[in-house]
Amino acid sequence: MADELSGKVAIVTGGSVGIGRAIVERFHAEGARVVIADTNRERGAEVAEACGTGAIFRYVDVADLEQMADLITFALDAFGALDVMVNNAGISGTLHRSILHDDLADFTRVMSVNVLGVMAGTQFAARHMAENGGGSIVNMSSIGGIQAGGGVMTYRASKAAVIQYTKSAAIELAQHEIRVNCIAPGNIPTTLLASSAAGMSPEKAERFAAVVRETMRADRPLDREGTPEDVAEAALYLGSERSRYITGTILPIDGGTVAGKPVRRRADSNGKAVSGRA
Template sequence: MNRVAGKVVLVTGAGSGIGRATAKLLADEGATVIVTDINRPGGLETVQQIGGKARFEEHDTAREADWKRIIDDILAREGALHGLVNNAGIAGPFPATFETETLEQWRRMLSINVEGVFLGCKYGVPALRQSGGGSIVNLSSLAAFLGTPDLSAYGASKGAVRQFTKTVAIDCARKGYKVRCNSVHPGVILTPMGEGILPNDKARERTRQRIPIGVFGAPEDIAYGILYLISDEARFVTGAELVIDGGMNAI
């Protein structure tokens, strides 16, 4: 119950799905959690489920001003930041091929899924350094390893997160910042976003049969991987890719 005791951790996109499960697990393991989301009702519900060790901030991760405000507020109120989970993201319309996606859709996808992670690292790293070091976890996807013809921009965005994570990890390590940075790559997880790309029972069953372990993942399956990377148990882990996908990437 104390794997991250005393740590202050910011979790973006924590109003539902993987973000909510992660925020709850981190709080259960002793962390003070700052829950952020553009979805205010969802974020407040997460905080209510956690109880006294969390608070909510409305946060558009694609807006630089929001990042400045929230990081400054954490340092002022909590006095430190020890962990950052860049979880907020969107999947967009499905199917969406590169021939049918509009430039507007492409840019919106990258603004949230890539620029949001960039801004999180840009403003999070100095705060973590000031706090004596810490850990960043960037949520990528199994899509970062595979072609995604039905989710063109989404796949591209998650591939960018995978690569950028390594850049941040090596840069921080070489400079002696004591800041680790790793990516997590979920497979097919039953969240509101995940269910959006499974439009009917037939599509769901077809997808399930592609998972070697035979079942869909749950948000908690990803949350436990994130907990490990945020904790000091992972002190020697940086620039790594943690794939949690029921075996799909091994095929």
């Protein structure tokens, strides 16, 4: 399809890199006017310039409630409407040796960006949408919020909170024709993984990332690796009229990881292909 978002106005937080940038570019290509909200001024301005007419950058720290309220006003002043709100901005936590060694020093910041930012973006956007015929809100979680596991515990907790908040908001806002859905990416190459390795030497961080990627690959039923563009396609679907009867949904974009362990093709003693669990 083309021009699925023609005439629509969208805000994408964390829109300067990775998944956020892919969503901005996809939305803009489908005819939306887009506000790119981020703390990275240089990259945000670069994305806006690359998109051209109909895309503008706004510096926003999503953990700051005043800035988030101003973001909605900015979009309305610039484009006169707000139809789709994508609460994508998020940060990882610092990786610790174990839960016993986690000093929780990053708890407040991770929760403020990943949870408060989503809650504020949802609420402030919904206030406008409720008075103007409804709209679509897309929140970004992670398969780390669905599946339990070790490491980056605060991050996992924050993404689980996004899922529960999304479902609750969807129930309450349905009466206003506002759909609230959630995407849970997994195994998508972004800069988020590198941030978990903060404090490591470049060589150690690279080895760490390689090990994590290999573990993800082994847990993924689909052989191919996902891309930010795959997530952007899901955001487009949830932001468009194609999903007009969908709300409160959590959509993993993860190559089947949360569905279960992969079945790999292997050969038996006679060289015949057989299936087996990884």
